[in-house]
Amino acid sequence: MATPFFMVVAGLAGAGLGVAALKVAFPAAVALGGGSPAEVAAVATALTMGWPLFGILAGVLLDRMRKTDALLLAHALVLLAALAAALVAASVGAGPAAGVLALLCAAGFAVSCGEVLAENVSQTVAPDLVAPAALGRANSLLQGTKTVAMLLLAPLFGAALLEVSVPFAFCAVAAVLAAAALVTLPARRASPRPDRPAGGAASPFxxxxxxxxxxxxxxxxxxxxxxxxxxxxxxxxxxxxxxxxxxxxxxxxxxxxxxxxxxxxxxxxxxxxxxxxxxxxxxxxxxxxxxxxxxxxxxxxxxxxxxxxxxxxxxxxxxxxxxxxxxxxxxxxxxxxxxxxxxxxxxxxxxxxxxxxxxxxxxxxxxxxxxxxxxxxxxxxxxxxxxxxxxxxxxxxxxxxxxxxxxx
Structure with a gap:
């Protein structure tokens, strides 16, 4: 397996770590600010809405652009959402204002869209960067690395960040995503640009x-x-x-x-x-x-x-x-x-x-x-x-x- 594939694996692990930590930080920002259970649930729901609302479009993007570009777009979406949440987290006082809650929900939806892109990249990128005979090993390595990042490191990472403060947690996650994007960027040259399909094959469905x-x-x-x-x-x-x-x-x-x-x-x-x-x-x-x-x-x-x-x-x-x-x-x-x-x-x-x-x-x-x-x-x-x-x-x-x- 070539070096660009390992770069993409590291980038996907960083995205997974960031998204998993934000799924804790966003509801915590509302709950610790005195938000009601309904307000916490609204933000938690926004963090899942990318799948039903953006899922089909994500597939179109993956077939129109380099997989590495799609991953970089995912990094950008989640990073900007984390920075926006960091800016408004300090405004969450005795219950978040309606405008603040709406902004957190919008940022949470952006995180979910970034997750959709990154998850679909993880299922489609291997054929672009490794030989057909190595697909099984490549997918095993990718999923194992993501598992360590999302299920083992993310809970500890998120809890440690929230011990400092909610805004600090958002900023730290943004830093992780920026690092993941920098690691991914050199692999872009090795990722081929897909041919544009014609006729019925170009349909989103x-x-x-x-x-x-x-x-x-x-x-x-x-x-x-x-x-x-x-x-x-x-x-x-x-x-x-x-x-x-x-x-x-x-x-x-x-x-x-x-x-x-x-x-x-x-x-x-x-x-x-x-x-x-x-x-x-x-x-x-x-x-x-x-x-x-x-x-x-x-x-x-x-x-x-x-x-x-x-x-x-x-x-x-x-x-x-x-x-x-x-x-x-x-x-x-x-x-x-x-x-x-x-x-x-x-x-x-x-x-x-x-x-x-x-x-x-x-x-x-x-x-x-x-x-x-x-x-x-x-x-x-x-x-x-x-x-x-x-x-x-x-x-x-x-x-x-x-x-x-x-x-x-």
Missing amino acids: AGLRYIGRDRTLLGLTVLVTGMSGCWSAWLSLVVSYAVSPDALDLPASLLGGIMACLGVGSLLGAVAVEPLRRVLGDRPVLFLDLAGTVLLLAVPALSGGVVAVCAAAVAAGFGGVVWVVTVASHLQVAVPRALLGRTVAAYRWIGWTAFPAGSAVAGAIAEAASLQAAFAVFALGSAVLAISFFRLLPADAPLGRSAAGGPA
Whole structure:
């Protein structure tokens, strides 16, 4: 793998670290300033709206410009949003004024758009910078580095910054993003400019149509949509389960440990995915994510203790990264280069729409019945997905192969 690819990996890690830290800092800026729960929720929602509102356009940009330019644009969006938030954070007094809240929401939306661009770059950049035979190893390295940055370093980084002050946290994140952009910039020359597609292939929705015509991609999209809803339910419920006297009864200081278990599992998955793909093949390896998702939800549904919950989080994190690397490698081989950006963006746009839906349904069930009941409903749903896996991705599914049948 060439040096430009490592530069892009470092740039993506910096973007991931910055975005993850800002997802803590933005709500904290409102909450610590005396904002109401509704105001905090408004800013938190703005930090997610890039996916439904910008997801398809991000794919168009990726197919029209260098992937490194798209990453630099992501750095710029998030950096400017962090600086704008730093300027207004000091104005948040006894409850933020409407204008300040609106500005924070707008900046949060810019962060979300930057995240969308960076995440889609991470799924599409490898074919531009490494040989086809190295795609699997390249994707493993990229996802492993991002995991360390986002799931292991970001919580510690964000908490340390907020201990100083909220404006300092925003400025420090801006500095990280500036450094990430400087690291990425030299790789720009090595990243090719894509050809401009003509006719129907130029449509913003060409990626959606391509997924609809490809049975394997359609099956992967259905599965990732269902699993996204299940994961969002777990993320919405696990904090309440952890602190509830009737469940784990953990102190708040230990909540980060459960999330860190996801990071540990993800890192292990990034290391193991390529050997597993060689030994087992792509289809059995993908099923590990379904099994991990079932375990993630079934353990709290059965009132499992802290050790079991942490073990399930490790298993789910492992399966999640194995899925991401394997699917990314398949897309990079199976999808024509001119459509890759829009196809990846469409795949993620559909799949990630389940996040708000899963959270809302899980919260409603927990409120009406109990936390265990909510976990149980989604555990059952994930089990149905696991059974459906064998129909949606049959044994002859051309995973890891192009339309011409070549190996990944």
